[in-house]
Amino acid sequence: MHISSSSTWLRRLIPGVVFGFVILIALAFAGDLRQVSTLLIDFHWVLFPLALGLTLFNYLLRFYKFYYYLGQIGVTGLSQAQSLRLFVAGFPLAVTPGKVGEVFKGVWVNRASGVQVGKCISVVVAERVSDGLAMIVLSGLGVVAYPRYWPAFLAAAAVLAGVVVVSQVRPLALWFLGIGERLPVVRRFAHGLREFYEGSFALFRPRSTLVGVGLGTISWLGEGIGFYLILLGLGLAPGTKLLATAVFVLAFSTVIGAASTLPGGLGAVEVSIAGMLVVLAGLPADLASAATLLIRLATLWFGVGLGLLVWAFSKDLFRVEESALDAKS
DSSP: OOEEEEHHHHHHHHHHHHHHHHHHHHHHHOHHHHHHHHHHHHSGGGHHHHHHHHHHHHHHHHHHHHHHHHTTOOOOSSOOOHHHHEEEEETTGGGGGGGGGGHHHHHHHHHHOOOHHHHHHHHHHHHHHHHHHHHHHHHHHHHHHHGGGGGHHHHHHHHHHHHHHHSSSSHHHHHHHHHHHHHHHHHHHHHHHHHHHHHHHHSSSSHHHHHHHHHHHHHHHHHHHHHHHHHTTTOOOOOOOHHHHHHHHHHHHHHHHHHHHHGGGTTTHHHHHHHHHHHSSSSHHHHHHHHHHHHHTTTTTHHHHHHHHHHHTOOGGGGEEHHHHHHOO
């Protein structure tokens, strides 16, 4: 019986962290290392804590969505403080290969609450889907102004809406489950998939979806405003057009990163942000690279750092049998 430890999970993070570091270095060189360095030195760093504050605002609202979702699947007796610890501890899992580590947030909730692990994992999926729909909402006006992005916008919207619709058409969902249960590879996970579906059915009801997408839209708007502050700190002139561009670029790039399935959207998000700043805002490559570096430090890597801090004081989270998912399914 093997028990996963914090050191084991840290090793699993190494590929994602190394890849992220390579991406940051590549961005700096793509925008001319000397020019990007100068821009970072001259950046109005007094604005950076404000951007971090808006990221914390995003995390706070997303936590309340997470806590609300827990209630929807029947989790009781788990305090807000305990739930917050599990929520923040999940941040570093986003940079595990294929993001598969995020499943363990559901396992942690299962161990703390006793609710079936399949239902707990459905919360993680519902978070991602509602965040994606929130990004679609924030991207909507920008797509109207920039028609070239319509195909990608519609594809992402169709996939996310399809997940919600299929989960609510119970006979259709059960039909898909029935087909899956007849497949040899899927059969051993049949019970867990049923639990996962029951959780998804509760979480994607109209009211729950509206609450999740509403909280997600407001929370991610906060990060968009944080990106606007970073652009101001790099010397761009303030204005509603720049604010709208910042919100659109960050939201749409995050959708692209999620669709890529890369850990933390690494590579896909950075290329999208920098490229859209050049194409849409007409920024030079060095300025776009500096802005991308700063916003990723203020969002993804800030979150990973907070999560690792929680890990340092939560050794109990990693006393999870590697066979936990099989045992519970």
